[in-house]
Amino acid sequence: MAHAPDHADHVGHGPAHHRAPIGMYLAVFVALMVFTVLTVAASRVNLHQWNTPIALAIAVIKATLVILWFMHVIHSPRMTWIVVISSFLWLGVLFVLTFSDYLTRGWPIY
């Protein structure tokens, strides 16, 4: 019977996971809409070399909102955090190694 008390709490119960209030989803949606309008507005103004970095920064913020709240990473176990963070770490490796080669060759720009 050594194991029974440990498991008895869980048997018949579903995942003891966080259920966010519905208002949270609506708030994230509104924030995503605001940033979408912002990204279009920013692209209509000539900010020279800053247009693309600003557009990408807004996209990163939007993606972070989706990952943390729509995809529930904020309330997920540590193991999920490790997979999420390491996937972006490897994406960073992919970008850094590719760009440190191709973007530093001094090829002519057309």
Next chain:
Amino acid sequence: MANPTLHDLQHPGSEEAHVPHHPFLQHHFEDLGQQHEASTLGMWFFVAQEILFFGGIFAAYTVYRVMYPAAWSAGAHHQNWRIGFANTIVLIASSLTMALAVWGAQGAKRKFTTLMLVLTLFLGMTFIGVKAFEYREHIHEGLFPGSAFTYVDHEHPELTRGVELFMLFYFIMTGLHALHMIIGAGLLIWFIRRSWRGDFGEEYYSPVEIMGLYWHFVDIVWIFLFPLLYLIH
């Protein structure tokens, strides 16, 4: 107990074996909570490889954009940002309805969950329909790369080949994104059926959660595609 199961052997004297299992609890998990964690973690491993799959294409896009900035700008001017903007709203709205479907499943709201899944499918198909309309316009303009590419930039003829390269990236990136959405739409049809049948509830909503992870990931890809293909100054 004439034929002890592996579970009985590993947990001698355990009474659990006699407790009726939830119909969707697989035998190799202790309980639905553990099953849920394993399922979502497995899905995140899949999403991680999807991030790198699209990441490689984004890296290639960046290298060629740095090499041909003027052609990229000229190519982006063939995109109608108003249509792209409208479609972005449609897709983010579909992410909201998908998230609400998970929320509904967690609360065992069968009709609400099914309705949200139907709405997600409807918004997803709207997005695909608009995309198809855009593709038709591009092909009509002679902007489909390869032998069908008949477009010539009259103001800057030297940009023509670069515009073709931009359009190649455009069709590959939006095409792969659309393919993911079509697969997602197929999954949604199956999920609508399961949800209506009453498969999901407070105890068991992992499939809806995982469906959500896939759908939101596809949404995130578009969040980056929209400014990179439509909004180049």
